[in-house]
Amino acid sequence: MANATYQVEPIGSVESQLRDLDAAPRQPDEGAPPAYVVVRPEVVDAMADLAVGDRVILLTWLHQADRDVLAVHPRSDTTRPMQGVFSTRSPDRPNPIGLHDVTIVSVEPGRIGLDGLEAIDGTPVIDIKPVLGAPPTR
Amino acid sequence: MANATYQVEPIGSVESQLRDLDAAPRQPDEGAPPAYVVVRPEVVDAMADLAVGDRVILLTWLHQADRDVLAVHPRSDTTRPMQGVFSTRSPDRPNPIGLHDVTIVSVEPGRIGLDGLEAIDGTPVIDIKPVLGAPPTR
Numbered sequence: 001m002a003n004a005t006y007q008v009e010p011i012g013s014v015e016s017q018l019r020d021l022d023a024a025p026r027q028p029d030e031g032a033p034p035a036y037v038v039v040r041p042e043v044v045d046a047m048a049d050l051a052v053g054d055r056v057i058l059l060t061w062l063h064q065a066d067r068d069v070l071a072v073h074p075r076s077d078t079t080r081p082m083q084g085v086f087s088t089r090s091p092d093r094p095n096p097i098g099l100h101d102v103t104i105v106s107v108e109p110g111r112i113g114l115d116g117l118e119a120i121d122g123t124p125v126i127d128i129k130p131v132l133g134a135p136p137t138r
Numbered sequence: 139m140a141n142a143t144y145q146v147e148p149i150g151s152v153e154s155q156l157r158d159l160d161a162a163p164r165q166p167d168e169g170a171p172p173a174y175v176v177v178r179p180e181v182v183d184a185m186a187d188l189a190v191g192d193r194v195i196l197l198t199w200l201h202q203a204d205r206d207v208l209a210v211h212p213r214s215d216t217t218r219p220m221q222g223v224f225s226t227r228s229p230d231r232p233n234p235i236g237l238h239d240v241t242i243v244s245v246e247p248g249r250i251g252l253d254g255l256e257a258i259d260g261t262p263v264i265d266i267k268p269v270l271g272a273p274p275t276r
Contacts, residue, residue: 004148086266094149095265130226
């Protein structure tokens with residue numbers, strides 16, 4: 001168990017006007033453009049109940065990240081001291097998974113529109129989860 | 139790219155009194171016991187800045203999940219209609235990643251205590267991320 005590894009199989013990918021990492025905002029509320037998730041046909045049944053207005057957490061695999069990095073200057077600001085990556089949202093980390101809190105603005109077969117996303121075009125998407133409400137609504 | 143897969147390498151594992159999936163609560167605020175994350179020596183530098191009181195999102199790999207499931211009765215309640223798994227927090231889903239919003243209650247070398255966690259003993263941990271504050275504090 002201790003040394004087991006696991007295979008992530010993307011469930012889809014990001015379609016966005018953002019093509020360049022250097023131009024991408026760091027968080028969705030920092031000017032991220034609308035974007036789409038294109039869902040693979042094999043798993044399209046899993047999106048059957050997603051609807052416009054749903055708030056979801058999108059999980060991405062940040063495929064251009066450096067997985068050997070364990071400490072960074074937060075937000076690449078070299079005036080800030082180095083921090084262990086588990087205290088930062090750096091994409092460079094051992095398992096480069098991105099979490100994106102977004103709202104669904106359109107749903108068509110195999111394609112979901114999002115209000116704003118800071119991931120670049122082609123980024124693999126690995127999961128979509130609802131934001132949980134209070135216990136009685138779960 | 140479309141068919142690429144990625145290898146997740148656990149950064150540690152859960153240490154908990156919970157040993158049985160059937161006894162595990164579904165969410166941390168539904169009676170989950172305190173637990174620990176034991177961090178692998180190779181990545182221990184990445185936890186250098188974690189501190190007691192930090193609220194973090196723990197990402198786990200739910201290794202006992204069924205990855206072929208695309209629809210479920212939410213919370214295993216058969217009186218509720220089947221839903222696509224991307225609208226649920228079901229552990230059974232194509233990439234069985236768990237998100238756990240927890241608070242750190244102790245830090246020692248290679249081991250982090252958490253206030254409450256619904257994952258069972260031995261669950262692989264794949265990332266730890268800070269909960270983001272408002273933009274000025276990032």
